[in-house]
Amino acid sequence: MKWTQLPLGPLQTNAYVIENEEKQALVIDPGSEGEALVKWLNEQKLNVLAVLLTHAHFDHIGAVDDVREAFNCPVYIHKNEQDWLADPSKNGSSRFFGAETISARPAETIIENEQTLEIGPFKLQSLETPGHSPGSVSYYLLEHSIVFSGDALFAQSIGRTDLPGGNHDLLLKSIHQKLLELPEDTIVACGHGPTTTIGNEMDSNPFLSGF
Template identity: 40%
Template sequence: MNIKTFEFNPIAENTYVVYDETKECVIIDAGCFFPDEKRQLLDFIVDNDLIVKHLLNTHLHFDHVFGNKFILDQFGLKTKANEKDLFLLEGMPAQMRMFGFKDVEEAPEAGELIEENDTIEFGNQKFIVLAVPGHSPGSVAFYSIDGNCVFVGDALFRNSIGRTDLAGGNQNQLMEAIRSRLFTLPPETIVYPGHGPQTTIRNEVNNNPFFR
């Protein structure tokens, strides 16, 4: 399994393209905002002859869905996301104004709804959906057993956790979800967050100050 990481938009969001030898791929959290960012993403897919099978969202905060309309226009794919986050799409203009964005087109509605223990398949890969609410009510993670990695959105960062002061956030719920869904994964599991550098479950169990 191969993982390409892009850092997109003024919020420095991580967008991931995950693919294997079959050339099938998924895009996780398409945060491309500027035209050159959209070209970067498209050029990578075209240059590597990739076939986009799924657009996945760990959650639906605006910085993670900027590119959803672009992916819909290019590949005909709507995002797969959890139903509990759909209200965030409706409130996207207000979210963006709060962070100083103006006149940005709204993200399209979600397509297929996903929930805990669902599986996402592409190529020879399989992701298991884990519910990690707290940063947002519908936050999920995508866990690959064979790839020994998990894509956690803004639930968990290196030596930190996601903010919980936005609509629907709940710190106690987030910390419990991290303990029960993420810290129970194998210690060597690589954690790919929605912002910042990757980490491991072992590092976060041992060093994350929120869990001391």
């Protein structure tokens, strides 16, 4: 398996593409630039099996329908944000000056609790990590020692909690009880910025001390 980080859109939101040797793929958080993203996926000769969303803020969902329509694949989202895709007032695209209003079709698959997701040859553990938003989910691939954390945990930072549904204490609880319990060598593929590791953030993230 290999994975690729693709920063997209004005906020440089990281989309991630996970693929195997047979060119089957998953796309996590296709946030923007749908036409360019679909073109890149086709150039790589990938067969996208599903789109996984860590949460439904506008900068993470802007290209959802483009990818879904191009590859006829389902979208996965947590139940607490299942109605955000179609609602610009909830996904935030109506709140930010200069942001394009975004509305996407409902997701085909609703994540209702923590579970193992088996999508084709891929096996991921969904971890409920609310706080940045009420339906934030992280996707953990145990066999490959990587977690896709969305906007919960960043290198040397954590997600903002001043948006509707945000909760600072809950975010810290999610990080400590779900993410920091993973092995220290686990790669953290963040929603924005560079990757890091669980060990690095345990040792030096200034937002996590004293919790």
